[in-house]
Amino acid sequence: MSTPLTIADLKKLARRRVPKMFFDYADSGAWTESTYAANESDFSQIKLRQRVLVDMTNRTLETTMIGQKVSMPVALAPTGMTGMQHADGEMLAARAAEEFGVPFTLSTMSICSIEDVASVTTRPFWFQLYVMRDKDFVLDLIRRAKAAKCSALVLTADLQILGQRHKDLRNGLSAPPKLTPKHIWQMATRPLWCLEMLQTKRRYFGNIVGHAKNVANVASVPKFAHEQFDPRLSWADVAWIKEQWGGPLIIKGVLDPEDARAAADTGADAIIVSNHGGRQLDGAPSSISMLPSIVEAVGDRIEVHLDGGIRSGQDVLKAVALGAKGTYIGRPFLYGLGAMGKEGVTLALDIIRREMDITMALCGKRDIKDVNASIISRQDSSK
Numbered sequence: 581m582s583t584p585l586t587i588a589d590l591k592k593l594a595r596r597r598v599p600k601m602f603f604d605y606a607d608s609g610a611w612t613e614s615t616y617a618a619n620e621s622d623f624s625q626i627k628l629r630q631r632v633l634v635d636m637t638n639r640t641l642e643t644t645m646i647g648q649k650v651s652m653p654v655a656l657a658p659t660g661m662t663g664m665q666h667a668d669g670e671m672l673a674a675r676a677a678e679e680f681g682v683p684f685t686l687s688t689m690s691i692c693s694i695e696d697v698a699s700v701t702t703r704p705f706w707f708q709l710y711v712m713r714d715k716d717f718v719l720d721l722i723r724r725a726k727a728a729k730c731s732a733l734v735l736t737a738d739l740q741i742l743g744q745r746h747k748d749l750r751n752g753l754s755a756p757p758k759l760t761p762k763h764i765w766q767m768a769t770r771p772l773w774c775l776e777m778l779q780t781k782r783r784y785f786g787n788i789v790g791h792a793k794n795v796a797n798v799a800s801v802p803k804f805a806h807e808q809f810d811p812r813l814s815w816a817d818v819a820w821i822k823e824q825w826g827g828p829l830i831i832k833g834v835l836d837p838e839d840a841r842a843a844a845d846t847g848a849d850a851i852i853v854s855n856h857g858g859r860q861l862d863g864a865p866s867s868i869s870m871l872p873s874i875v876e877a878v879g880d881r882i883e884v885h886l887d888g889g890i891r892s893g894q895d896v897l898k899a900v901a902l903g904a905k906g907t908y909i910g911r912p913f914l915y916g917l918g919a920m921g922k923e924g925v926t927l928a929l930d931i932i933r934r935e936m937d938i939t940m941a942l943c944g945k946r947d948i949k950d951v952n953a954s955i956i957s958r959q960d961s962s963k
Contacts, residue, residue: 586931587892587916587928587932588891590912591607591911591919593918594914594916598666598770599763599770600751601751601753601766602661602665602753605661605753606659607747608746608748610746610858610860611744611863615858616859617858622869623890623895626868626898628939628942628956632944635946636941637946638946640948641940641948643948644905645683645850646732646830648828650681651680651681651933652948653896653948654909654933655706656684657913658685658686658708658736658832659910659914662692663692667779668780669691669917670697671696671782672917672925673913674705675700676922676925676929677929685706685707685734686708688707688708688710688787691782691785692782696786704730704731706731706732706733707725707728707732708735709721710739711813711821717792719824726827732827732830732849733827733829733830735848736832736856737831737832738833738835738861739833740811784801788801788804792804815842822847822848828849830848830885831846832851832854832887833852833860834853834874835867835874837877840877840884841878844878844882848882851874851883851885852885852886853885853886853888854887856888857910867889868889871886871899871904872903883906884903885907890907892932892935893932893934893936893937893939897943898956900951902956909932912932915928943955
């Protein structure tokens with residue numbers, strides 16, 4: 581294949597290079613995947629205003645997310661098992677993000693550990709926290725994130741219990757992966773992936789194995805994951821986490837204006853409008869469809885970001901126009917990582933930047949900070 585031009589091109593290449601069970605893990609939604617599909621398709625319903633004969637020189641996408649300077653309003657989202665898309669995946673993605681000038685968010689359920697990522701980066705990254713029943717383990721994660729000089733904590737609020745993901749169940753995906761004949765065949769047909777994985781020692785959950793109580797090896801992870809996600813997580817826990825962390829706090833997984841107001845009441849710095857990429861409540865609305873009402877509900881009390889369905893720079897621009905101060909990409913960077921490693925992550929970011937820049941210019945804007953609802957076409961509003 582020639583150099584990929586779109587995120588869809590990277591997706592095709594990743595599908596050919598990553599074993600099916602791991603590609604499907606990144607590319608699946610819950611149940612019927614209707615929310616997963618809506619996350620993407622609802623962006624296409626938003627039309628842009630084309631403007632002409634305006635000065636399009638000296639454009640800039642630079643802005644801030646929670647007060648931190650970014651080269652464009654995009655962060656790499658926290659994604660579980662990133663290191664199964666490509667060996668040392670989290671480390672490679674973090675380096676690509678740092679070089680590009682955007683935040684990288686490391687998942688609790690990463691393959692590479694907090695310390696691994698800190699060892700290959702020179703600027704602070706963000707850390708995503710799942711709240712477990714074992715509060716000593718949660719405190720240890722926070723302590724380790726502080727020691728690594730992480731500059732923001734992203735608290736995931738929408739995974740108290742795990743949604744049913746049919747692709748993972750049909751693939752028999754487990755942690756660690758079972759070496760059935762089917763799985764061995766899937767990996768054997770991806771020889772480059774296998775070679776890279778053989779050359780790394782990072783194949784398990786680096787933030788958990790050797791750190792969580794009674795999880796001395798990877799065989800203990802399934803029992804830990806089944807027992808430890810805390811279904812009792814509440815707004816009261818947010819106050820406790822905020823106190824323990826003491827730095828910028830972002831709450832991920834808000835999809836309702838009432839919850840958005842509650843999140844603002846906690847004093848968090850930002851919320852991420854998200855339905856977990858369509859991987860939790862199937863039948864929930866898309867993230868982009870809920871963004872305007874959530875922005876209206878909280879006003880300027882808390883910064884609003886968006887995650888879910890972004891597959892182009894145009895999608896980022898539409899989210900910003902509807903009130904998002906920042907966006908997150910998960911699958912786009914995973915496709916790039918699976919397709920081409922670190923170079924692929926950089927290419928995914930560059931594709932999005934180029935598409936956003938050109939679209940912004942054709943909408944008559946030169947500075948991303950000036951983008952607002954005025955670039956959205958209202959042609960259908962009176963019908």
